[in-house]
Amino acid sequence: MEPAVPLGVVVLASGSGTLLQAVLEASEAGGFPARILAVGADRTGVEALARAERAGLPHFVARVGDHPDRAAWDAALTEAVAAYRPDVVISAGFMKLLGPAFLARFPARVVNTHPALLPAFPGMHAVRDAIEAGVKVTGSTVHFVDAGMDTGPVIAQEAVEVNAEDDESSLHERIKAVERRLLVEVIEKLARTGCTVDGRKVSFR
Template sequence: MMPENPHTPKTPARVAVLASGSGSNFQALLDAAENKQLDADIGLLIVNEPEAYAIERARNAGIEHAVINHRDYPDRAAFDRAVADRLCQYQPDWIVLAGFMRILTDAFVEQFHGRMINIHPSLLPRYPGLDTHQRALENGDHEHGVTVHFVTPTVDAGPIIAQASLPIHENDTPESLKQRVHILEHRIYPHSLQRLIKGQTDFNHAMRNKPVFFTEAELLDRNLD
């Protein structure tokens, strides 16, 4: 049975977000916090791409952002140290990867063990890595989906917090699947982070228990709390 509070919750939780692109999941988290559906103080955005639209989202929300361009560093380890230094200055309770397109070093992941989560566009363990929508279609899958999981040194292999599935339609393309999965992502990510903030799950609990699972209809129709 799941403990009521695997760890002592702290609200509002200090949250830092790492992104590389448009930041639509970052925006979903901002909106959830603004609408009092997420007990989070999202106070820092770190991006590795200077032209990422996520920066504009941070500016619009009045949130501090830092551009740490991976091209300015000789190797992954040096880049990760720079990101870690900035995170340590902010001292977040949770670190959320929102389309952060960098593979993190083991040292970085271990430094923030149990406090960093990611969202992946497939029903892990199926299709870790890239091109998940294309791979699902090529394999003739009947369902696809999204996974929220803790980050571990092995890419896309950490304990799963929550998943949501959707049926693959006969006329689906990689792009249409991407758009449908994005809708699920924007619902399940704030919900999953809120569960962590409220102390309803943690790394060890996720290791031992099955994840929360939603169908597309459940995730879109329910008032998640």
């Protein structure tokens, strides 16, 4: 059964916004139980913000360099996101670690995508690390964000085979295709039924 009130989502991005686009297209198709309230970025001039503008969505920028220190930036980002009163915050290619103020304001409500099967290959270079390690299978993970680097509870994962001819770019493209679909599926699941993580029921209704 579709929720009477869609799940409210704020999306954070740092670059091209292809994950954001996947969520936009799902929400525009009809029947999707979530809606994007706003899009935030940590820098100006990125395609994710252009996508938000074309979609008529509110958008904002919170740059680290505009604040005296990381804690001040964290507080400013927290307030910028909180202004939209989201049910869930999606870190969709957002290339900054979220700080303690942010995570305290949105406990168990920040979701991230990662191009590996966590706990394998955390960090910024997951696809490169998988190729260098010579693994035959890697994949995509959607997980809750905690204070660590890609250490939060896993919500969903899907494997992607590593082909002998793969380089970092070709492998990453196939992972991103899975990542976009998996994120949309997770948002829909969170909106409709919540999820069970580490034996604990997480609900957004």
